[in-house]
Amino acid sequence: MDHGTCNVIYLDRRADNEIVRRDNISRSLASRRASAVSDTPGYFHFAKSDGGEIHGNLETLLSIFQEIHVVNSGAACLSKISHLNESSIDHKPTVVLIDVPYDEEQRWKRLSREPRTPSPNATRHVAAVIEPEMPGDIYGMHLLLHVSSEIQQHSLSRLIVPVVVVSGQDERLASLPVLQSPSVLGSQAGMTDTMRLIRYLDAGAVDVYSSPLHKDHVHSLAVHAYRVHKEVAKEEPQFLVNRRSRKMSWVGVNEQKPYAYLREAMVSGLLQGICNPENVTDSINPNDVNVTPARQQIVAEAVGSWSFSAHDFNDDELLLGALAMLQHALTMPELQDWHMDSDELLIFLLASRTAYNEFVLYHNFRHVVDVLQALFTFLVQIGTLPPYPPGSTPQSGLPHSAIGNLLKPFDALTLLISAIGHDVGHPGVNNAFLVALNSPLAQLYNDRSVLESFHCAAYSQILRRYWPSVFADIGMRKLMINSILATDMGLHFKYMSDLGNLQDKLAHNNFTTDGWSVKVCEEYKDLACGLLIKCADISNVARRFHVAAQWAIILTDEFSHQGMMETELGIPTCLFGGPPERDNPIKMAQSQIGFMNIFARPLFEAVTESLGRSDRGAEREDG
Ligand SMILES: [Zn+2]
Structure with missing residues (x-):
């Protein structure tokens, strides 16, 4: 398995939906965005989040992988997963990098609290903060939970490797001494909070990185992809049995x-x-x-x-x-x-x-x-x-x-x-x-x-x-x-x-x-x-x-x-x-x-x- 035989999906709300390769990154939307200054604050807009971060992450990923499917919403991410899943051959893994805003939780809490206790001032504040397309989408931690439960229930292939990319980490916190993750996941540079790390892992993340990505992250991504490819290939007979048992009941199965x-x-x-x-x-x-x-x-x-x-x-x-x-x-x-x-x-x-x-x-x-x-x-x-x-x-x-x-x-x-x-x-x-x-x-x-x-x-x-x-x-x-x-x-x-x-x-x-x-x-x-x-x-x-x-x-x-x-x-x-x-x-x-x-x-x-x-x-x- 070379790194070309691995799909990579990168979800980030600040990006645009596009496929980026080494030969087209300079003409990509991410590249154009990197040189423009973002002036539209959004719900997941962070002080440091200009297009340069996404562009940098893509460049890092392309140092190993040949092609990155960039998506900017949970829905686009899920449809990309199922599309790649359908068209993939021979145990091709799909790495899914899911952006989880560092303060996502506080923002969700605030969001769920404020509309229930409306005051004239609060209403105006909420309306200004929430992006109109936000409520319908599934993003961040919620998306991670959804994807991993789908994998567990065999609705999604085991060849999907969900990985968390924490974005918008406060610079002041990031500069504090880094807490290293367990040895098996030796790649979480920048993770300053063990509790948070465990929460992501428990939610089904195969690994957790912080943005901007480092070259080491990308190497470990390749290792995860290879590992899952090997595991599934080894369990081929069992894999076939599972497919057969699905065939046994034809209701709702449209692959035959x-x-x-x-x-x-x-x-x-x-x-x-x-x-x-x-x-x-x-x-x-x-x-x-x-x-x-x-x-x-x-x-x-x-x-x-x-x-x-x-x-x-x-x-x-x-x-x-x-x-x-x-x-x-x-x-x-x-x-x-x-x-x-x-x-x-x-x-x-x-x-x-x-x-x-x-x-x-x-x-x-x-x-x-x-x-x-x-x-x-x-x-x-x-x-x-x-x-x-x-x-x-x-x-x-x-x-x-x-x-x-x-x-x-x-x-x-x-x-x-x-x-x-x-x-x-x-x-x-x-x-x-x-x-x-x-x-x-x-x-x-x-x-x-x-x-x-x-x-x-x-x-x-x-x-x-x-x-x-x-x-x-x-x-x-x-x-x-x-x-x-x-x-x-x-x-x-x-x-x-x-x-x-x-x-x-x-x-x-x-x-x-x-x-x-x-x-x-x-x-x-x-x-x-x-x-x-x-x-x-x-x-x-x-x-x-x-x-x-x-x-x-x-x-x-x-x-x-x-x-x-x-x-x-x-x-x-x-x-x-x-x-x-x-x-x-x-x-x-x-x-x-x-x-x-x-x-x-x-x-x-x-x-x-x-x-x-x-x-x-x-x-x-x-x-
Ligand atoms: Zn007859």
Whole structure:
């Protein structure tokens, strides 16, 4: 460390804000002031304090340091500290020389006493003495106390070295024999008062000098700067741990720019949308959708088959595929109340698509259309939606199951709408990660189904704006919330257990719902909807092999991203089964098989049994 790699801030009320170097000191304001005679007495004006003293001190400092940041108020000093702190690299110390007027205390006492006991004469006297800018600023001893307490509380870096420079010491006192400070601080020439010295040291000063500065002072300053630099460098690991622990709670911390979205934007954006919807502006333009009639035809046909691959279509084509499915459902006379024409539906779908993050690899609009198409297929298969393409003969001539019979067109439409919004605004990390980081979103939802709650709330704002009849329908809203929250894989085994109970109940009732109350039927219908969207959400593993394999790779990439963020943040992994091994095909295959055996297959099989043999979720067409 040479003396150029040390910042020096020099605070003195009698100076001007400027940066002084050896090559410009002769042109500096301090130099001009030194040759002028000060005739404006101020609160901190002293008999001997002409500009020559500041100029002399700067020259002394520049005998060792290359650059001095001169400031003339506490506020300017603090802003300079934080500016240098932000832009500094590699443990660069910042020496802060704080001017403390010798009789500061008496002046403060007098100042605080006089206005409280005003007399006609005193008022005039005080008004003449106080400089107008004085009361708002923090200066001298007060500033020293503030800076050192900030350092103690880690709000300011330990690399800041506060040093007191006592000015305006009475010449008569200064000429008395000097009391030397303790040996460790062998540089306080001119300090005549041990009590005063101790007071400054106790307040956090690393050293105390009297003005005018001597060359010896400056040498000891360099020693202090070097010492703190060494100490901090030695404690580097601890230093990093402190920074990490700050990262653990993201509230109010703005140094993690890349994670700003996770940190607070999700919550602030959502709350603004809920509380001030009139201020939300977006630019949805249906003319942005650009698909040839031929491709439009291809995607409209593709959504009618389980061999559908969302990877084969671009975002605009996927949007038109979603439009075809919604329009098909809305042809049902029972759904007249929620009808929208194709332009309105297109705008709603565009607004929904905009709410998905393009930077997220898996949980984006493509996944959502894939889930929508899976649900659409299930609902057509169990006969809740009419055959698709319209007018075609039903593929399944099997009788409906009792639970399948509980589902009505209203439930089918709600499920399709839920699918479109079920991952809105997904940040590409899982709930456990958001909880581990104590993210604002996790705090908002008390660590429970954090993302699913967010998707639901954020999607509600889109519905409010672009499909008001859906938003206004309390029953639809209830079922949508129920269905979106069901996609939390953290609740998977609870759903499996509820499903087991349903199967038992059906078995005891001859596989019918005869004699069940309306309330019980409603409950099981809600459960069936939750189970269907769950099946659709993880149905990618049941697609044709090459389609499923592509989904697996994309999801693995998203998990790997989270793994990298965890490494960067120095936190244990929040991924089920640990971070994926992207380049190890055996491990990837094992993890896919594990997922299918533990989660997917038992769910698909039980749902098939309860909702009808025609449920395609459990069928493997991949061979
Ligand atoms: Zn999903």
